[in-house]
Amino acid sequence: MSMDLAVADVRTEPATAPRALTARIPGSKSITNRALLLAAAASGTTRLDGPLDSEDTVAFRKALTDLGVKVETGPDAWLVHGTGRAPTGPARIWCADAGTAARFLPVLAAAGRGEFLFEGSEQLTGRPLGPLVKALAELGAEVRPGAGGGLPLTIDARGLTGGELLLDASTSSQYLTGLLLSAPLMREPLTIAVNGLVSRPYVAMTLALMRSFGAEVTILTCRQGGSVRVEPGGYTGRTLRIEPDASTASYFFAAAAVTGTRVTVPHLGRDSLQGDLRFVEVLAKAGAEVEVGADATTVTGTGPLRGGFEVDMGDISDTFMTLAAVAPLADAPITVRGIGHARLKESDRIAAVAGNLRALGIQVEDGPDRLTVHPGRPAAGTIACHRDHRIAMAFSVLGLRVPGLVLDDPRCVGKTFPGFHEELRRLFGEQAR
Ligand SMILES: O=C(O)C1=C[C@@H](OP(=O)(O)O)[C@@H](O)[C@H](O)C1
Ligand SMILES: C=C(OP(=O)(O)O)C(=O)O
Structure with a gap:
């Protein structure tokens, strides 16, 4: 089964106040x-x-x-x-x-x-x-x-x-x-x-x-x-509320940044246990407006993505694909480094991102632990997911801006968010052409 990702045709510069959306992100x-x-x-x-x-x-x-x-x-x-x-x-x-x-x-x-x-x-x-x-x-x-x-x-x-x-x-x-x-x-x-x-x-x-x-x-x-x-002594049971997944939230924050909307994720705030929430700092570098509050995080897209920076994402490598997939939309190259270990995950993620972007006509340079993506106009095409949920989700965000992107394996998102496509469509679908 394949899936057309062109669910939206969205301007980057909103004429009025940005549309405010609340994403329902499942637990970490x-x-x-x-x-x-x-x-x-x-x-x-x-x-x-x-x-x-x-x-x-x-x-x-x-x-x-x-x-x-x-x-x-x-x-x-x-x-x-x-x-x-x-x-x-x-x-x-x-x-x-x-x-x-x-x-x-x-x-x-x-x-x-x-x-x-x-x-x-x-x-x-x-x-x-x-x-x-x-x-x-x-x-x-x-x-x-x-x-x-x-x-x-x-x-x-x-x-x-x-x-x-x-x-x-x-x-x-x-x-x-x-x-x-x-x-x-x-x-x-x-x-x-x-x-x-x-x-x-x-x-x-x-x-x-x-x-x-x-x-x-x-x-x-x-x-x-x-x-x-660590001392011996075992554990004692307790009640624990599990936060929304910050890596999953990265797709919705990036979607806000590239569509000029405002996305809030409730219950994911500054006391989060998850390093991947720091992805919003990378979006801030790219020009998005970011508010990390006590019990929610909001990202607002403010215009075209700003490139021209290099960022070490070694601590938050599950989110580097979220940035890299939308990096062609920026006004200057973006370099991600420190991500050599991302080659050992569900796929070789540096190769998977580079291969897919090149197939869409985008210039990419990659090294053992880095990747540079140049600005460009991605063509329509089929994304090879490599059975990697994060490749599917990251390129779905690019699909909000590029008509005719199709995933070869949309259901691989089930590894961490079986309802991903439905949630993306619930939030952005009405902007579909
Ligand atoms: O401990 C964890 O829950 C995880 C650690 C990270 O893996 P690495 O430590 O292999 O980078 C991350 O990529 C993975 O999704 C989840
Ligand atoms: C790398 C990942 O998963 P894991 O290592 O837990 O299989 C991931 O979810 O991106």
């Missing part, structure tokens, strides 16, 4: 999956209000169910009955396409007992897991990766003692998050020193959520770099 994937794991390991019951219901979180929840955790689901809240300990095998766990499942759950299993087999889609099996496998082996776990060094992964678990580790987090922060989340279930403290951490705000999110479930965590810094120490 990263918070939902962390909270599911923390709640499963906790003693007592946890209530998650506003969790994300998408392929990644359903896969994570189902994996926990297969590990013996009871989860009750309703339309607006999930109840997780914590076991107060790590799981007992045997169990066979399907991680689907979810990097968070493949990087977080094997550590939980290794802290338990029995045999566990982790498998995933072809896409996920192709993604790296090496630093986590190495760390688990150093902690004394019996781990056997698949032929490519990652999934399918077998673990013969006898519990984990803890100790000291040096972790390479230069390709993904998810290895560090995985080790941290299950550290309170180990017999002794775990101290992890980290080399080259990417996606840093995700680790701050991990630590904040661990603390909110009762864990004792100390951040130690020295001249050589940073390390984190």
Whole structure:
């Protein structure tokens, strides 16, 4: 199935006050999956209000169910009955396409007992897991990766003692998050020193959520770099309201910037746990008006996008495609750097963005960890999504300004927002030609 993205023909310079829109953004994937794991390991019951219901979180929840955790689901809240300990095998766990499942759950299993087999889609099996496998082996776990060094992964678990580790987090922060989340279930403290951490705000999110479930965590810094120490002691269940997903919100904020409208996302404000909310600072560089309030964020498009800048998006790399896809509409080139690790996600995202823009006639230069997009008039064409939800969503925003853009796989957005196209059309559809 393919889908025509030309839902709008929108002027960039509004003649009157910009149209004010409120986007309905579903819950954060990263918070939902962390909270599911923390709640499963906790003693007592946890209530998650506003969790994300998408392929990644359903896969994570189902994996926990297969590990013996009871989860009750309703339309607006999930109840997780914590076991107060790590799981007992045997169990066979399907991680689907979810990097968070493949990087977080094997550590939980290794802290338990029995045999566990982790498998995933072809896409996920192709993604790296090496630093986590190495760390688990150093902690004394019996781990056997698949032929490519990652999934399918077998673990013969006898519990984990803890100790000291040096972790390479230069390709993904998810290895560090995985080790941290299950550290309170180990017999002794775990101290992890980290080399080259990417996606840093995700680790701050991990630590904040661990603390909110009762864990004792100390951040130690020295001249050589940073390390984190986690005490044993488990978790205690709680009630948690999950914020709207800031990475998902980026598409709607960018849509405001390129259509001269005003988009507000309620309940996503300055206390957000999500680094990706900082995407709005990048839009401000490109000339949009941005207000990050106590409990909402609003972006207003003020005219043509301003280019002529270079920005490091290494901490917020899930949002670089949102900027890059609309960058041809700017009045000067835009360069994004620090995003080498984005080549290791659902697709090689630098190659996917560059390839699609070039196919639309846009001049692009790319390097190992950077991309420069030149101004131009994108032609109509078919976007190759590479089964990557974020490529589909980012180019859908460009589709608000470029008639005749078609996605080759519109439904891949289900990984994090199954209702994405419907919401984009609800907000911008009446401007369709
Ligand atoms: O911890 C998390 O929830 C995530 C961390 C990031 O991955 P990397 O640390 O691999 O960059 C991000 O891209 C992913 O969507 C979610
Ligand atoms: C990289 C992503 O997902 P994950 O690594 O959690 O599969 C993403 O959602 O953009």
